[in-house]
Amino acid sequence: MTWTFTSDLAAYRAAAxxxxxxxxxxxxxxxxxxxxxxxxxxxxxxSDAPVFGWWTGADGTVAGGLLCTPPFPMVLGVLPGExxxxxxxxxxxxxxxxxxxxxxxxxxxxxxxxxxxGRPSRIAEExxxxxxxxxxxxxxxxxxxxxxATEADLPLLLExxxxxxxxxxxxxxxxxxxxxxxxxxxxxxxxxxxxxxVSLASFSRPIGAASRVGPVYTPPGARGRGxxxxxxxxxSEAAYxxxxxxxxxxxxxxxxxxxxxxxxxxxxxxxxxxxxxPA
Numbered sequence: 001m002t003w004t005f006t007s008d009l010a011a012y013r014a015a016a017x018x019x020x021x022x023x024x025x026x027x028x029x030x031x032x033x034x035x036x037x038x039x040x041x042x043x044x045x046x047s048d049a050p051v052f053g054w055w056t057g058a059d060g061t062v063a064g065g066l067l068c069t070p071p072f073p074m075v076l077g078v079l080p081g082e083x084x085x086x087x088x089x090x091x092x093x094x095x096x097x098x099x100x101x102x103x104x105x106x107x108x109x110x111x112x113x114x115x116x117x118g119r120p121s122r123i124a125e126e127x128x129x130x131x132x133x134x135x136x137x138x139x140x141x142x143x144x145x146x147x148x149a150t151e152a153d154l155p156l157l158l159e160x161x162x163x164x165x166x167x168x169x170x171x172x173x174x175x176x177x178x179x180x181x182x183x184x185x186x187x188x189x190x191x192x193x194x195x196x197x198v199s200l201a202s203f204s205r206p207i208g209a210a211s212r213v214g215p216v217y218t219p220p221g222a223r224g225r226g227x228x229x230x231x232x233x234x235x236s237e238a239a240y241x242x243x244x245x246x247x248x249x250x251x252x253x254x255x256x257x258x259x260x261x262x263x264x265x266x267x268x269x270x271x272x273x274x275x276x277x278p279a
Contacts (some may be wrong), residue, residue: 016065024208037122045069055083073102088116102277110274120279142226144193146234191231200229201235211244243268
C-alpha cells in the first residue's frame with residue numbers, strides 16, 4: 001500500500017486514469033482539471049509545475065488519485081480511508097508536497113488532513129456538490145433569453161470572470177485561453193434582457209458523460225431578478241445536449257441564495273467538501 005507522486009501527467013493518466021474515471025461524479029474536479037492540462041498545457045492553471053499522485057492498495061490496484069495545480073489547493077478524489085491516513089504522513093515527508101497551498105477534499109478527509117498537516121490551518125470554504133436529478137424551469141421565468149457567447153463577447157467575459165474571481169476568492173486571473181476554449185464548444189452562455197447581457201453560466205465538456213456547470217455570475221446591479229436561474233437552466237440544458245448524462249455543479253454553502261436556486265432547478269446534494277488553507 002503506497003502513494004506515488006510525480007509531475008508527469010502522462011504517468012498519472014496511465015496509472016490513475018481508470019480509477020478516477022470510474023467515479024465521474026465525485027471525481028469531477030480531477031477529471032476537468034486533467035482535461036484542462038491536456039488541452040492547454042502544464043501552465044494552464046499557473047506557472048508552477050503541477051503535482052499528481054495515486055494510491056495503490058494491498059492488492060496492487062490503484063484506488064484513487066489527487067492533483068495540485070498551484071496556486072490552487074491540492075484536489076483529492078474518492079479515496080479509501082487508509083489512503084487519506086497515509087497521505088497525512090506524506091504531507092510532512094514528500095518533497096513534491098512541501099509547497100502545497102492547501103487541499104480541497106470531501107469534508108471528513110479534509111478534516112483528517114488538517115489534523116495531520118502539522119501547521120495552523122483554517123477552512124476557507126465549505127462546498128456542496130450537486131447533481132441534476134431532473135431539470136425544472138425557473139418559476140417565475142425571468143425576463144430575457146439565453147444565447148451562446150461568441151468571440152465578440154471576450155472583453156465582457158474577461159471582465160465578469162475577473163469580478164467572479166475577486167468575489168469568490170479564486171486564485172489567479174481570468175484566462176482568455178480558457179474562455180476561448182469554452183466558446184469553441186458552446187460552453188459559455190449569456191442571459192440577455194432588452195438586448196444586453198445580464199448574467200453568464202459556463203459548463204465543462206462532458207468527460208465520462210459528466211459535465212459541470214460553473215462559474216455562474218451576475219453583476220451586482222442585475223441581481224435579484226432571476227437571471228442566474230435562467231442562465232443556469234439554459235447551461236444545464238446545453239450540457240445535456242452536448243452529451244452529458246450527469247450534470248453537476250458546486251456551490252458555496254455560505255451562500256443560501258444560490259443553493260436555493262439550484263435546488264429549485266432540480267439539483268440534489270451529493271457530498272460536501274472543504275477547502276483547507278494555512279491559517
